[in-house]
Amino acid sequence: MGIGDDDTAATNLRLLETHFRQHPVTGPTERSAPTVKPSVPVDLDVVDHIRACVTEIVTDVRAVNASPGPMPERVTDVYTWYLDNTRTAGRFQQQRRDTIIYRQRLEHAIAMRDFTVIRPHRCPQCRTMGLMWRVELKRALCTNMRCLNEDGMSNAWTLARLAYEHIAERENIRQVSAT
Numbered sequence: 001m002g003i004g005d006d007d008t009a010a011t012n013l014r015l016l017e018t019h020f021r022q023h024p025v026t027g028p029t030e031r032s033a034p035t036v037k038p039s040v041p042v043d044l045d046v047v048d049h050i051r052a053c054v055t056e057i058v059t060d061v062r063a064v065n066a067s068p069g070p071m072p073e074r075v076t077d078v079y080t081w082y083l084d085n086t087r088t089a090g091r092f093q094q095q096r097r098d099t100i101i102y103r104q105r106l107e108h109a110i111a112m113r114d115f116t117v118i119r120p121h122r123c124p125q126c127r128t129m130g131l132m133w134r135v136e137l138k139r140a141l142c143t144n145m146r147c148l149n150e151d152g153m154s155n156a157w158t159l160a161r162l163a164y165e166h167i168a169e170r171e172n173i174r175q176v177s178a179t
């Protein structure tokens with residue numbers, strides 16, 4: 001991977017994990033009001049999120065590698081493990097892997113409410129900038145007034161779609177420069 005998406009995914013996961021570990025300890029409600037559970041639902045969401053990400057990676061590795069190396073002890077090393085165990089996979093499988101890593105990187109950022117990761121992406125439909133993350137939709141909404149779907153509504157994109165477009169575009173650039 002040329003542009004360090006796996007490093008960024010690991011960094012974001014590390015930040016998320018730290019956030020999850022520190023939050024219950026430093027939460028102001030814990031000492032002053034011990035009867036109130038500090039932000040438990042949020043933290044459980046993060047635990048579920050991390051678990052789901054690791055499960056997705058393990059499933060994808062097993063699909064292409066019958067005898068993968070042992071799982072890393074630290075969850076943040078899972079991306080290195082992912083790359084190490086898919087090196088001999090075919091081109092399309094590697095593209096899928098890169099898409100998964102990139103999407104998880106976006107997911108980790110969104111989970112920490114860092115919505116700035118959306119901005120660099122173009123709308124897959126109208127190709128303009130100006131996507132805005134909408135928490136309630138869990139989608140990036142296109143703010144171009146002329147960019148409407150068949151129901152006349154603004155187009156809104158999942159992180160999976162943005163990740164797919166990002167990696168596909170990168171592959172196209174690589175192919176063009178190789179010929």
Ligand SMILES: [Zn+2]
Nearest residue numbers: 123126142147
């Ligand atoms: Zn658009």
